[in-house]
Amino acid sequence: MTSIELPMTHRIIAPPRSPLRMAMNRFLANRLAVLGLIGLSFFIIACYGTLPWTLHTFNQQNLPQALDPPSWQHWMGTDTLGRDLLARFLLGGAISLLIGVFSAIVAVGIGLTVGLVSGYVGGRLDALLMRGVDVLYGLPYILLVILLRVALVGRISHFFTGIGLPQPQGLAGIVVLLVGIGGVSWLTMARVIRSQTMSLVNQPYVEAARATGAKPARILLRHILPNLIGSVAVYAALTVPSAILAESFLSFLGLGVQPPVPTWGNLAASGVQAINPIHTQWWLITWPCVGLTLALLCLNFLGDALRDALDVRTR
Amino acid sequence: MTTYIIRRLLLMIPTLLGMTFMLFAVVRFAPGLTTGGGQFSAGIMQSRQAQKQEQAIMERRLHLVDKNGHPISLVMQYILWLKSTCEGHLGTSIVYQEPVLTLIEQRLPVTLTINAIAMAVIYLVSIPGGLITALNQGRLIDRGYGFLSLALYSLPVIWLGSTVLGFLANPQYFNWFPSAGLHSTNTANMTFFRYIADYLYHIVLPIVCSVYGGFAFLSKQIRGSILENLQQDYVRTARAKGLSGTTVLTRHVFRNSLLNLITLTGMSLPGLLGGSVIIEQIFSINGMGRLAYTSTLARDLPVIQDLALVVSVLTLLSYLAVDICYHLADPRVTYG
Numbered sequence: 248m249t250s251i252e253l254p255m256t257h258r259i260i261a262p263p264r265s266p267l268r269m270a271m272n273r274f275l276a277n278r279l280a281v282l283g284l285i286g287l288s289f290f291i292i293a294c295y296g297t298l299p300w301t302l303h304t305f306n307q308q309n310l311p312q313a314l315d316p317p318s319w320q321h322w323m324g325t326d327t328l329g330r331d332l333l334a335r336f337l338l339g340g341a342i343s344l345l346i347g348v349f350s351a352i353v354a355v356g357i358g359l360t361v362g363l364v365s366g367y368v369g370g371r372l373d374a375l376l377m378r379g380v381d382v383l384y385g386l387p388y389i390l391l392v393i394l395l396r397v398a399l400v401g402r403i404s405h406f407f408t409g410i411g412l413p414q415p416q417g418l419a420g421i422v423v424l425l426v427g428i429g430g431v432s433w434l435t436m437a438r439v440i441r442s443q444t445m446s447l448v449n450q451p452y453v454e455a456a457r458a459t460g461a462k463p464a465r466i467l468l469r470h471i472l473p474n475l476i477g478s479v480a481v482y483a484a485l486t487v488p489s490a491i492l493a494e495s496f497l498s499f500l501g502l503g504v505q506p507p508v509p510t511w512g513n514l515a516a517s518g519v520q521a522i523n524p525i526h527t528q529w530w531l532i533t534w535p536c537v538g539l540t541l542a543l544l545c546l547n548f549l550g551d552a553l554r555d556a557l558d559v560r561t562r
Numbered sequence: 563m564t565t566y567i568i569r570r571l572l573l574m575i576p577t578l579l580g581m582t583f584m585l586f587a588v589v590r591f592a593p594g595l596t597t598g599g600g601q602f603s604a605g606i607m608q609s610r611q612a613q614k615q616e617q618a619i620m621e622r623r624l625h626l627v628d629k630n631g632h633p634i635s636l637v638m639q640y641i642l643w644l645k646s647t648c649e650g651h652l653g654t655s656i657v658y659q660e661p662v663l664t665l666i667e668q669r670l671p672v673t674l675t676i677n678a679i680a681m682a683v684i685y686l687v688s689i690p691g692g693l694i695t696a697l698n699q700g701r702l703i704d705r706g707y708g709f710l711s712l713a714l715y716s717l718p719v720i721w722l723g724s725t726v727l728g729f730l731a732n733p734q735y736f737n738w739f740p741s742a743g744l745h746s747t748n749t750a751n752m753t754f755f756r757y758i759a760d761y762l763y764h765i766v767l768p769i770v771c772s773v774y775g776g777f778a779f780l781s782k783q784i785r786g787s788i789l790e791n792l793q794q795d796y797v798r799t800a801r802a803k804g805l806s807g808t809t810v811l812t813r814h815v816f817r818n819s820l821l822n823l824i825t826l827t828g829m830s831l832p833g834l835l836g837g838s839v840i841i842e843q844i845f846s847i848n849g850m851g852r853l854a855y856t857s858t859l860a861r862d863l864p865v866i867q868d869l870a871l872v873v874s875v876l877t878l879l880s881y882l883a884v885d886i887c888y889h890l891a892d893p894r895v896t897y898g
Contacts (some may be wrong), residue, residue, distance in 0.1 A: 519720060
């Protein structure tokens with residue numbers, strides 16, 4: 248009976264907690280989220296910390312050692328050209344994560360702009376933009392990426408050659424991939440931001456801002472946008488894994504980042520061919536897919552926990 | 563209601579125009595054009611001259627150039643395409659040498675059945691799943707289900723798909739399932755039920771692969787909307803007047819959560835038509851996704867354009883159907 252007196256006084260003295268603080272506590276209370284965060288940090292450190300080594304070795308061929316199973320010398324084994332799979336795995340992870348993050352940035356940029364404008368302006372522009380979003384939802388998104396790729400790669404690589412960048416073809420492929428994946432991943436984001444903007448526009452404080460003569464741009468950026476940060480963070484976090492997955496699909500179809508540059512997607516895609524009736528080289532498909540799955544799992548745990556912590560609706 | 567439907571149908575026209583023009587522009591923006599593959603498969607080697615001639619004919623037929631061989635502007639190309647489409651002339655595939663409509667008629671049923679079955683399976687698992695997790699919020703079963711469904715969602719389908727194909731449909735390991743196609747070779751002398759069973763046996767693996775990732779999102783949404791409804795005042799009223807827990811759940815909470823479900827279903831309906839490129843590619847199913855994919859790669863312009871048109875029309879129609887269903891499910895929703 249003596250043990251309950253301290254918490255009571257403690258609770259009264261504790262300062263009032265901000266919404267951010269409360270959200271953070273909810274996030275940290277979610278054990279899966281913390282696990283995801285730790286796992287992701289591990290991947291980031293492993294993939295980016297080893298860059299000096301992997302950038303040198305990822306394309307070093309050693310034909311006599313081709314298709315060696317995992318050993319002390321090559322922890323993950325070697326591929327068909329005798330390249331060390333560990334180096335390719337780590338560099339592939341670094342590139343895959345980069346693709347995920349940059350596609351998410353593109354998606355957030357488009358989705359936020361369309362959602363804000365559509366929700367704030369309303370009327371015909373809103374109807375037009377939202378019908379566009381409706382129909383884009385209907386088309387298979389992989390197809391749109393492929394179309395954009397086919398349409399743009401030549402032009403962009405021509406442009407890169409013009410300004411004198413090295414390896415214009417490969418670089419153009421990656422740029423188009425980022426723009427393409429980002430360019431089809433913004434739809435959900437735009438819808439969510441639009442509906443939230445519409446409800447925020449009618450809030451008294453927005454009206455007050457308008458009464459003081461604030462311009463629409465200022466209202467949008469200083470008054471409405473800060474209130475949307477939660478949703479933006481949630482959907483950005485959920486876009487990263489789906490973009491990484493989209494890259495792996497495209498690689499499977501032979502349209503992703505082109506070898507010899509590795510990503511988890513194209514390593515897995517080339518590993519798929521290793522499953523055959525004659526002799527199965529399990530390590531070729533297992534490692535990249537395990538990496539892909541674990542990273543996606545960590546990212547999805549994070550995104551899910553962020554949604555639980557920040558999204559008012561599903562709390 | 564009729565006025566509403568007619569107005570919605572009319573509103574579809576500008577949407578369709580904008581949509582098709584956008585796709586049209588992207589498709590035509592891409593360089594290159596395929597010329598008849600039919601001649602090559604017939605085994606006739608063409609001279610360079612003949613190839614050039616064929617290219618010219620094709621360009622004229624697709625309205626890329628006018629009669630004198632001068633290039634036509636993009637907007638004009640679009641208007642010409644629109645005109646011939648409105649007159650009922652859908653294109654003819656260059657690669658398959660068949661009308662696009664025939665190709666779609668062959669492939670749409672395939673994709674539609676597989677997707678419909680997959681969707682039914684997803685709902686059959688997710689609705690009870692969402693209900694149970696909502697009622698046991700925070701308990702082991704809730705957390706376990708959440709973990710498991712997210713884990714499944716994170717599993718890349720290219721891995722699972724090719725692994726099950728490589729091990730469960732492989733004479734060297736387990737020869738349990740067929741590795742490709744949708745029918746056995748001797749379908750002609752099968753009874754109807756035997757035929758259906760054979761079909762189901764062939765689509766087990768594709769269905770498994772298209773289903774397993776879908777539980778996470780839907781269950782989570784259902785769980786969320788049930789939890790939201792449970793906190794409403796009307797639930798407290800219903801409890802207070804002495805209704806049993808089950809009645810409150812089935813008659814009040816679940817029914818109101820269904821409204822949310824209709825919106826979700828409506829948003830996923832267009833996905834039924836599209837078909838998954840990856841799954842159709844892994845399991846060698848000739849569906850819509852694969853048709854779209856191969857014709858995009860082959861730059862088969864007529865197919866891409868008309869496919870986009872058909873998918874857009876069907877998409878918009880399904881959105882309309884959802885709005886009507888919404889009205890039927892919730893009489894409070896009215897349309898002016």
